[in-house]
Amino acid sequence: MGMDLNVLIGGEAGDGVRQAGYLLGKAFVRGGLTVVSVFDYPSLIRGGRNLHLVRVSDSEVSAPRRGVDALVALNGDILGSFGGEVRPGGPVVFDSDASAGAEPPGRAAAYPIPATSWAREAGARRVVRNSAALGALLGALGYDLDLLLSVMGDEFPPEVYRVNAALARRGYELAARNPLPEGMRVEPVGGRGDRVLITGNEACALGALAGGMRFYAAYPMTPASPILHYLAGVQREAGIGVVQTESEIAAVVMATGAAYAGVRAATGTSGGGFSLMVEGLGQAGATETPLVIFLVQRPGPSTGLPTYTSQGDLLFAITASQGEFPRAVLAPADPEEAFYLSAEAFNIAERFQIPVIVITDKHLAESYFTVRAPDPSRVEVDRGELISGEWRGPGEYLRYALTESGISPRALPGTRGAIVKQNSSEHNERGWAEENPDTARAMTEKRLRKLLGVREALRGRSLEVVGDPDPEVTLVGWGSTRGAVLEAAARLRERGRRVRFVRFVVLWPFPSEEAQRALSNAGEIYSVENNATGQLARLLRMETGIGVDGTVLRYDGRPITHEDVLEGMGEAI
C-alpha cells in the first residue's frame, strides 16, 4: 500500500480553513500526488467549526475516507475535539497561542506553533496564521515548501503573498527541526501538468462556457452559489451575461427568455430554489425552449442542511412540474465528467428543444478533486435545426411544425420574414393557443417523440460499466458516490470477490435497455446512494422491473466513503 494521508484542518469560520485546504491540496497536486478534499462547514459566516479534510495519496483516489492521520488545529476547540482521533505518531500542528486549555494527545507528534504571535509581529491579519500552520505541516512531513509557495504566489497579490510566504517559511523551519520518521513523510513524485485540482461547480461553469453558454441567471443558494460566483468573476473576459435575479422564479424564466431569443442560457440552484423553478421548468418543456438547469443537491426536506450533501432529489428532478413533457437529466460523477456533460447539456437542450437538468450534489460541487485537465477542443457544439439568416418558406414559418422526429426547425425572433410564436398554453403549429382534442393529442405526441431522439443521442454513454464480466456482486449508483464505490470494489477484489460497478450517467430518459444488459447475470445487486429511500433503486424497478438485493444508504449530510459501502454490504472494512 502506498502513501495515503488524511489531513484534517480545523478552525472557526473566518480562519481561512477552506483556503488552507485548497492551498495544501494544490501544493500536493503540483508534486504529482492525488488529492480529494472535503470542506465541511455549517451555515454560518463567522464562528462555528470549519473542517477541511484533505486526503492525499500517491494512487488515484477520488473519495474521502475515514480516519485522521494529521491534524492542523487553529484553535483549542479543534485540538481538543480531534486531537484524540489522530493515529498514533501522526503530526498535530496547532497554534500554541490559541489553544488554551487543550493539549495535543500524548501519542501524537506535537508541533506547537506560536502562530498568533507571529501574525501580530508581522503586523498581518489573524487569518495568516493558517500559512504558518501549513508551513509547519509540510516541515513535519518533509514535503517541498517551494510547491506551497508557488501556489501562494499564484493565488495571492504580491503583498499578501509576502507575509503568507514568510509565515509559511517560519513554520516550516520550526517543524523541520523535528521531522517525522521516514515512513510518515510525504514526497513529491514529480510534476504532472496534465491534471487540475477543481471543484464540481467550477467544472460545471467551465463546461457550460466551453459549450457556448452566454447567459446565466441565478439567485444565490448554497451550494450552487459558487457557479454564480465563478461566472460573475469571469463574465467580462468570457463575454457573457450574468444576472443575479430577485428569485429563482425570475432566474429560470429570464434564462428561458434569453434561450428563446437564441442564446445558450442556464440557471443553477439547489432543491429549494429548484422547487420554485418547477413551473418555469414546465414552461421550457411546453414551449420547447432549450434550457439548462444546474441542480446542486443538499439535504432536505425544506431548508434542511444547507451546507451538506445529499442525493435526495433524483425522483423530484425527473418528475418535477405538471403534465408530461420530455427532459433530460444528466449526473456527472466528478469534475472532469461535469465539464463535458455540462457542455453536452446545451447540445441536447438545443437539438431537442427541451430543458436539461445537470444534477450534482454539495460533495461533488464544493469538494476539490484531482482530475485530468478537461480538453475544450473535445467539446463539440451542435445547435440542432436552427434556421439562420432569413425565412424563405415554403409558406409561413411554423414554430411548432409537426415532424416525424417531433423537432420543429427553430427560427429565432429577429429572423427576417419569420414570426416566432411560443406559447405555454397548448397550441397549434403556429403557436396560437388551441384547445381542440386533435391538436392536444398531436402536440403531446410530438413533444414526447423527441424523447426517442434524446435516448438515441445518449445511447452508449448513459452508463458506466466497470469491473468483472461475471460478477457475484454488482454495485449500482449515480453521481458523486463513484469514487467511494470504486474504492470499495477494489477492496473486495483484493479479497477475491468478483465485483461490477454500474453507474447511471443519464438518469432520464432512463437507459432501460442498457441497464437491463448491464444488470443481467449481475449477481447480488446493491444500490449505493446518498439518500434515505434508495431513489435509484426505485427508479430502476419502475423502469426495468429489476429489483436490488440491498441498499447502502447514507443520509446524514456527509459523503459516502468506501468504508460506508463495505459496512453497508456487511463486509469487513
Next chain:
Amino acid sequence: MVSVAELGTAKKNTWCPGCGNFAVLQAFKSVVSRLGLEPWEVVVVTGIGCHGKIGDYLALNSFHTIHGRVLPLATGIKLANPRLTVVGFAGDGDAYAIGIGHLPHAARRNVDLTYVVHDNKVFGLTTGQATPTTPLGMRTRSTPFGTPEEPINPIAAVLAMGATFVARAFSGDLRHLEEVLERALRHRGFAFVDVLQPCYTFYDTYGYYRERVYKLEDDGHDPSDWNEAMRRAREEEVTGGERIPIGVFYQVDRPTLLDRLPHLSGVPLVDRPPRVDVAGLLERFR
C-alpha cells in the same frame, strides 16, 4: 412599413364585446405601424389572463408565458438580443398580485422594454375574483362580503421603485392611449404604462372613468418633476375619486442595464459565437 391590417391575424378573437383589450390591441398595432418597426423585430410577451391572448391577435413574435412572469421573460429576451423591440403585456392580477415581486427589479435594472398593464381591477378570465387594484369593499366572487384589503396604487408604487417612465392611459380614449404607448416605446429604458380599462362582464367602469379622467399634459404637468408626479399619482385617493390623471407622470433619462455592463455592449449576445475559449481559464486550476 407594416400596415395596421397586416399586424392582425386570422385567429378568432374571443374577448367579450366591449372589452378594453380591443383598444389596447388597436392602439398597439397603430404604434408599431407608425414607428415603422419590422414585425420580426418586435417581440410581445404576455401573461395569463384575458389580456394574454393579445399575442395570438398580433402578427408579431410572441411568447405567452406563465402567470406573473412577463418581466423576467422580457428581460432575458432583451439582454440576449437588444435589437429586438420587447413589449410586455400583463393583467392587474398578473402584474400586481402574483408577479409584483419582479416589478421593483425591472425598475431598478432599467432594461429597455415596455410594460403595459391591462388594469381592469378584477380577474376576468377566471370569472371575476378580486385583484390588488380592486376597490375596498367591492363584492366579487372571491369577496362576497366586499374586499377587506386596501387597493394598491400602481403609479405611486412604480414611481417609488425608481422607474424611468411611468404613465397611465384609459382604454376609452384611443388616441391618447396611442400617444402614451408611442412615448413608452420610444423611451430608452423601462417604460411602465398602467391602462385603466373596464371589464365589460365583471366590472364595467367606462362611465366612471369617462367622468373623472383628465390629461396631465393639458394640466401643465412637468413629467421631469418626481415630487409632482407622486402628488398627481395620489390625486384619485386624495380627491375621493373626483379627478383621475392620465398621461405621462414621470420620465427621466438614466443608463440602462446594458449601458452599465460594458462587456455586453457592442455585439449582441445572440450574435456571439456559441463557444467561449476556456483554455486560459483552465490554466488557473493547474
